[in-house]
Amino acid sequence: xxxxxxxxxxxxxxxxxxxxxxxxxxxxxxxKDVRAEFRSRELFxxxxxxxxxxxxxxxxxxxxxxxxRQSVTAGVLWATFAFAGTLGLNRSMAIEKDRGCLDGLLLAxxxxxxxYFGKVISNLAFMLMVEIIVLPVYSVLYSVNLxxxxxxxxxxxxxxxxxxxxxxxxxxxxxxxxxxxxxxxLLFPVVIPVxxxxxxxxxxxxxxxxxxxxxxxxxxxxxxxxxFIAVAFMVFDSVVEE
Amino acid sequence: MFVVLNKSKRVAPTKSIMITxxxxxxxxxxxxxLRGVDFEVQPGEFVALLGPNxxxxxxxxxxxxSLSRPTLGEVNIAGYQLPNQASQVRARLGVVSHLPLLYGxxxxxxxxxxxxxxxxxxxLEQRITEVLEMVGLEARRRDLVRTFSRGMQQRLAxxxxxxxxxxxxxxxxxYTGLDQDASSMLDEVLxxxxxxxxxxxxxxxxxxxxxxxxxxxxxxxxGIIAATASRKGLRKTNLSSFYKQxxxx
Numbered sequence: 001x002x003x004x005x006x007x008x009x010x011x012x013x014x015x016x017x018x019x020x021x022x023x024x025x026x027x028x029x030x031x032k033d034v035r036a037e038f039r040s041r042e043l044f045x046x047x048x049x050x051x052x053x054x055x056x057x058x059x060x061x062x063x064x065x066x067x068x069r070q071s072v073t074a075g076v077l078w079a080t081f082a083f084a085g086t087l088g089l090n091r092s093m094a095i096e097k098d099r100g101c102l103d104g105l106l107l108a109x110x111x112x113x114x115x116y117f118g119k120v121i122s123n124l125a126f127m128l129m130v131e132i133i134v135l136p137v138y139s140v141l142y143s144v145n146l147x148x149x150x151x152x153x154x155x156x157x158x159x160x161x162x163x164x165x166x167x168x169x170x171x172x173x174x175x176x177x178x179x180x181x182x183x184x185x186l187l188f189p190v191v192i193p194v195x196x197x198x199x200x201x202x203x204x205x206x207x208x209x210x211x212x213x214x215x216x217x218x219x220x221x222x223x224x225x226x227x228f229i230a231v232a233f234m235v236f237d238s239v240v241e242e
Numbered sequence: 243m244f245v246v247l248n249k250s251k252r253v254a255p256t257k258s259i260m261i262t263x264x265x266x267x268x269x270x271x272x273x274x275x276l277r278g279v280d281f282e283v284q285p286g287e288f289v290a291l292l293g294p295n296x297x298x299x300x301x302x303x304x305x306x307x308s309l310s311r312p313t314l315g316e317v318n319i320a321g322y323q324l325p326n327q328a329s330q331v332r333a334r335l336g337v338v339s340h341l342p343l344l345y346g347x348x349x350x351x352x353x354x355x356x357x358x359x360x361x362x363x364x365x366l367e368q369r370i371t372e373v374l375e376m377v378g379l380e381a382r383r384r385d386l387v388r389t390f391s392r393g394m395q396q397r398l399a400x401x402x403x404x405x406x407x408x409x410x411x412x413x414x415x416x417y418t419g420l421d422q423d424a425s426s427m428l429d430e431v432l433x434x435x436x437x438x439x440x441x442x443x444x445x446x447x448x449x450x451x452x453x454x455x456x457x458x459x460x461x462x463x464x465g466i467i468a469a470t471a472s473r474k475g476l477r478k479t480n481l482s483s484f485y486k487q488x489x490x491x
Contacts, residue, residue: 021362024362025359025360035347036345036348039348039386099344099345100341100342101343101345103307103309103341104344104402107308107309107337108357109330109362111329241310
């Protein structure tokens with residue numbers, strides 16, 4: 001029961017900032033996502049199981065010799081990350097929508113791009129965690145050494161680009177009734193440049209190609225990351241508003 | 243001659259008006275939901291916004307909450323204009339809808355802590371304790387929200403909405419899905435919230451509850467405010483007859 005004696009005191013609520021500090025708001029969104037995911041493990045476990053299944057299916061489907069395995073590694077890896085990533089992005093935004101929490105976020109007196117960056121960081125963290133587990137499993141199954149600093153850098157850059165555009169599009173698709181189907185349909189055509197550059201750079205590192213050959217796709221990846229983040233920063237407010 | 247106003251500057255509210263809405267129009271594609279709504283609320287007023295399904299109550303509240311942009315018209319809350327000064331408006335606004343806007347996998351305390359951080363509150367621990375005591379959930383502060391009943395979630399949702407001590411609170415059908423006991427408990431929380439002198443706008447289908455709580459009654463019908471009456475003005479008739487007349491007229 002409500003206790004009358006516990007009425008709110010007429011204290012003045014102090015705010016550390018009048019309209020919210022950007023970095024603190026980003027940190028709050030990340031904290032909330034990680035905390036909730038730590039409890040439910042809904043998103044992470046779905047992404048991980050799905051990734052492992054894809055790797056297994058490819059392993060059985062492509063009965064390849066050791067040389068061929070090396071040549072398809074980059075493609076199989078990025079197909080796995082892209083499909084699992086879509087699953088995570090969909091779920092991450094659906095959690096916000098299901099209980100009206102997206103409205104709760106949008107009602108906060110902070111720049112709405114802080115919400116976007118918070119979601120990007122937490123989505124990226126979950127995707128990288130899945131990748132950290134998938135890489136050694138893949139190495140064992142396909143007998144390919146994936147622990148090369150250059151390749152790990154490419155995976156990081158590719159994941160940033162993928163999550164940056166995916167978070168924006170998932171915020172758009174979650175408002176529709178067909179959100180589960182719509183996200184991959186919207187996302188894959190837009191993210192093709194990132195995936196192509198990531199596959200090319202990954203393949204270069206795995207083949208031990210010259211740095212000059214690998215540099216172009218890496219530069220493209222960096223450029224796409226910057227462009228996608230900048231565009232999302234500018235349009236996120238319009239995307240989430242009715 | 244043109245006068246350029248600084249958009250970041252607060253325009254002093256005319257006299258003592260907390261919410262001013264002028265000629266508000268909202269269209270979704272070809273469908274016009276609001277057709278020129280004029281609406282004013284004074285500080286401390288508790289306005290019940292009544293009307294049939296599809297009258298535009300939720301759309302109207304979402305515009306006041308800065309969740310939806312008006313197609314045409316002027317909206318001013320606590321001296322700040324929407325949508326240009328949305329951040330300033332949001333800092334002074336609390337919203338409770340029929341959805342709890344709470345995370346099921348976080349505890350009651352963690353939910354309030356998260357929203358408190360989003361609003362940049364200091365001394366959060368003390369504030370969370372006060373709010374949880376106000377809504378009668380202090381004993382459940384470390385329980386996950388998904389284990390709460392619908393009534394408890396709604397009380398916590400009110401706690402979330404008043405956490406930053408807003409000047410204005412918007413309630414959108416807060417009684418939806420609540421049983422009799424939970425509704426009575428919510429009545430008490432609403433009275434406590436309103437007793438602090440906050441300005442409240444509530445949409446509801448429950449005329450009896452609105453009559454019990456509100457100081458003014460506005461009927462929204464076919465996208466306009468069809469009638470308005472104060473509690474004093476209703477003395478000769480009851481809210482139900484007033485509501486029927488307003489819809490018929």
